[in-house]
Amino acid sequence: MLNMLPLILEVAAIVIIIVLSLILCLFYNFIAKRPISRFLSAFLILALTVVYGAGNYYIFKTNEMFASVTNLTDQMTNTISVVTLNGSGYDSLESLNNMTLGTITSQDSEGTQKALDDISSKITVETVDYTTFNDLYYALYTDQVQGIILNETFRGIVFEMDPDANNMTSVVNQTVYYTKRETKTDTVKDSVNVATKPFTILISGNDSYGGLTSNSRSDSNMLVTVNPSTHTVLMTSIPRDYYETIQCGDTDTGLACPQDERDKLTHSGLYGIDTTEKTIEEFLDITINYHVRVNFSSLTNLVDALGGIDVFVEEGLAVEQFNADWSLQGVTEGWNHLDGKRALAFARERYAYTDGDAQRVKNQQIVIQAMISKIASPEMITRFGDFMDALSGAFETNMSSDEILSLVRYEFTFFPDWQFESYALVGSTSSAYSPTLGDYADVMLANLDSVQVAHDKIQAVLDGESSTSVSDTIDENNIEVIEDSQNQVVQDPGYVTDPYAGYDYSQDYSTDYYTEDPNQYYTDGVNGDVYTEDGTYSEDIYYDEQYAY
Structure with missing residues (x-):
């Protein structure tokens, strides 16, 4: 059914199944005469039937998993939220009637417009557009706007910008629309x-x-x-x-x-x-x-379906508390058994290490190798069904x-x-x-x-x-x-x-700052007097100790 086995193993498996079935059938019907021997042969037939059933179950679950992970959905979901500040009194969409919402159309004009079209049938709002997420949330925190429109795609960016942002705000409305994909x-x-x-x-x-x-x-x-x-x-x-x-x-x-x-x-x-x-x-x-x-859910579910994984933490790399989730126990030097949530936190941790992201990618490799080892272990036989279920929704x-x-x-x-x-x-x-x-x-x-x-x-x-x-x-x-x-x-x-480090966008970087005279200097307005190698300003970038232009 799956075309998973090479021909030589497939033939061998079929022969074994036929021969074993015939032996038990012959033994039960023609050889076993006494009650004990007939009971024994009946028990073996029942056991073999259970094994065959389990095998069919494994085949079914495996086939279901392959169909799931390779069947790419024909559309992607886009969720646009109206977000308000907790304790502000704006705890529903209706409470924002005649209020002002902050937007960031430079990043998501289509989603913003769909959200506005959705809520316009329910309430009337004014909008103020911002260029950065910092400005958008600052306006919300300081009551310059009473709510903001946020594409949930950017939720991770907001969390990294301000880890408390999700706890300080609530979603009072969501607009969902779909985009096609191959x-x-x-x-x-x-x-x-x-x-x-x-x-x-x-x-x-x-x-x-x-x-x-x-x-x-x-x-x-x-x-x-x-x-x-x-x-x-x-x-x-x-x-x-x-x-x-x-x-x-x-x-x-x-x-x-x-x-x-x-x-x-x-x-x-x-x-x-x-x-x-x-x-x-x-x-x-x-x-x-x-x-x-x-x-994130993929890793958590897979590790839990495997019954956890074992990872080795080298000397000096112990973590007392994971920054991704303070409620979880960290890891100690030596071997650690991790469930799904701790495995995810271990794979995401970077702030606890001096080399940050470099160690995190090493941790991710450690987790993957630990999962492979667990999959190859005999314990996988009893966990096969759960693992296939987790795998079906784990990746595409x-x-x-x-x-x-x-x-x-x-x-x-x-x-x-x-x-x-x-x-x-x-x-x-x-x-x-x-x-x-x-x-x-x-x-x-x-x-x-x-x-x-x-x-x-x-x-x-x-x-x-x-x-x-x-x-x-x-x-x-x-x-x-x-x-x-x-x-x-x-x-x-x-x-x-x-190349733009130190560039002051408030300054007028016009030709007045640059001179055609190779014996003259130009003033950049940021770093004092700086001159080019030949005294002229061109598209080339020249490097000084602090800034590159």
């Missing part, structure tokens, strides 16, 4: 024979709970490169705050995707996983063959069920000893302009040496080599100033520096 898995642009050819999968974890029918930030991004010939699996983790040029996908999210503008990688998920995929392909110069999309992928099953057949045919390898990209924390926020944000500037190493390691696995053949040492003494194709200045030690 549903066919056979439109994958770089499909391969996954049982014989190497391939790369993007696993993108969204910072949302519940179903997968809405977009949200890509809180974690991991590339899994598999070479079935060499039995090598390379996991490459990318920091969520990597500051990269966004390449918009084909998904219609209703949001204004910042094509060719630099933004945090996590924001790419707001515009669809194909935007995340294209963006990563561009800056790593690789091909991603497939993607898998999960969210554009890999077809036939391709997934071909990997399973490959496993059952060769039982390969998979070699797991890992690499995590690194960078330097900074502050830079985010077009999604319309404001400055904490970002991670990519270490270009690390990006090159990641590319080379992925290519090595694709070429049939181990990723360990590529040195992962980063030259911390590299102080050479380099300009890349986007005029982004690279400074010690190989980090991309925001």
Whole structure:
């Protein structure tokens, strides 16, 4: 039914079932004459019937799971909320009649208009538009507006901006509308024979709970490169705050995707996983063959269905209390048994570590490997049904069920000893302009040496080599100033520096500040007297100790 077993195992299984059934049938009907022997044979027949029933149940659940995860929904859900401040007295939509609502149309003009159209039949409101989420919420907190209109896609951004925002506010109305998206898995642009050819999968974890029918930030991004010939699996983790040029996908999210503008990688998920995929392909110069999309609920449910997982915490990496959820017990040095909620908190933790996001991506790799170990354990037999149920709603992928099953057949045919390898990209924390926020944000500037190493390691696995053949040492003494194709200045030690850092938008950066006379200086209005190398102002970016223009 599933076409999961290789032919030799399928024939063997059929023969065993037929022979065993015949033996029991013959024994019961022709050999067993005494009551005890007949009772024993009847018991064995009953036991075999139960086993057959369990086998059919496993087949049914597995088939149901494959149908679920590869059947991409044909539409995405968009939820627009009217949010008010707790204790303000505006605890219902009707209480906002003739009041003022704050909006942020630069980020979501379509959703904002649909929400206004929805509530206009019930109440009358005025609107004030803002450019940043900080300004929007400040207006709400200071009673400049009595409510705000918020696309729930941005809820994660708001939480990161102000962790207390969700507790201080309430939703008094929601407008839901749907946008179309491609549903066919056979439109994958770089499909391969996954049982014989190497391939790369993007696993993108969204910072949302519940179903997968809405977009949200890509809180974690991991590339899994598999070479079935060499039995090598390379996991490459990318920091969520990597500051990269966004390449918009084909998904219609209703949001204004910042094509060719630099933004945090996590924001790419707001515009669809194909935007995340294209963006990563561009800056790593690789091909991603497939993607898998999960969210917070996915991990929690899967780990609980497995009966928890065991992770090893190295010395100095104990966490007394998880920042994601203070009610949960942290982890100690050594082995820790984690349920779903603690596994999620462990995978999300970054504030407790000195190297923050870098350690978080390592924790995510630890969790995935622990889950794989648990799946391969004998305990999985008794938990199979629960795990299939959890898996059905845990993720979606554009890999077809036939391709997934071909990997399973490959496993059952060769039982390969998979070699797991890992690499995590690194960078330097900074502050830079985010077009999604319309404001400055904490970002991670990519270490270009690390990006090159990641590319080379992925290519090595694709070429049939181990990723360990590529040195992962980063030259911390590299102080050479380099300009890349986007005029982004690279400074010690190989980090991309925001070319607009220190730019004062209140100043008039007109030609009055720049001079054609190579012997004269110009004043920038921010950093005192600064001059270009040849005394002229051009499109080139020149770097001084503090600012890049």
